[in-house]
Amino acid sequence: MTVKRQSPEELLGLNKFMVDEEEPHIVLDKTICAKCKDKPCLVVCPAVLYTLKGEEINFEYAGCLECGTCRVMCKNKGIIKWQYPRGSFGVSFRCG
Ligand code: SF4
Numbered sequence: 001m002t003v004k005r006q007s008p009e010e011l012l013g014l015n016k017f018m019v020d021e022e023e024p025h026i027v028l029d030k031t032i033c034a035k036c037k038d039k040p041c042l043v044v045c046p047a048v049l050y051t052l053k054g055e056e057i058n059f060e061y062a063g064c065l066e067c068g069t070c071r072v073m074c075k076n077k078g079i080i081k082w083q084y085p086r087g088s089f090g091v092s093f094r095c096g
Contacts, residue, residue, distance in 0.1 A: 012047065012063075019062045020089040026061045026070070027081035033057040040073040065091055 033039070034056065041050040041057070047065050051058045057078075064085075071082040084090065 012065075014094040015065070016092040016094065017062060017064075018085075018089045018092070020085050023086060024061050025066075025081075025083050025085045025090070026059070026064065026079060028057065028059055028078050029080045030057060030078070032076055032078040032080075036076045036078055038075075040075075041070045041078075044069045044073045 039050075039052075039057065041059075042052065046067060046069070047063045049060050049063055050070065066084060068082070071079055
């Protein structure tokens with residue numbers, strides 16, 4: 001049996017997401033984020049959901065892998081809500 005080696009992008013692309021449009025499971029206070037010098041979320045999120053739009057943090061929760069890394073690394077409490085998505089929403093991991 002031959003196992004095809006896949007890139008991280010290919011593996012992430014296999015995941016399926018049920019996005020809860022009514023209730024985001026992660027919410028930021030961008031006024032706090034604006035004062036954060038290090039902005040670790042920009043480098044720790046494996047799904048690269050935190051980006052900079054000018055000087056402001058831009059965040060998209062739709063592709064969240066629910067790993068919790070941003071929650072742990074956010075020392076200035078800019079993440080004012082972090083919880084797992086409601087039942088039936090969120091990521092479904094698929095084997096590559
Ligand atoms: Fe990214 Fe993980 Fe935070 Fe989701 S929980 S936004 S995947 S670091």
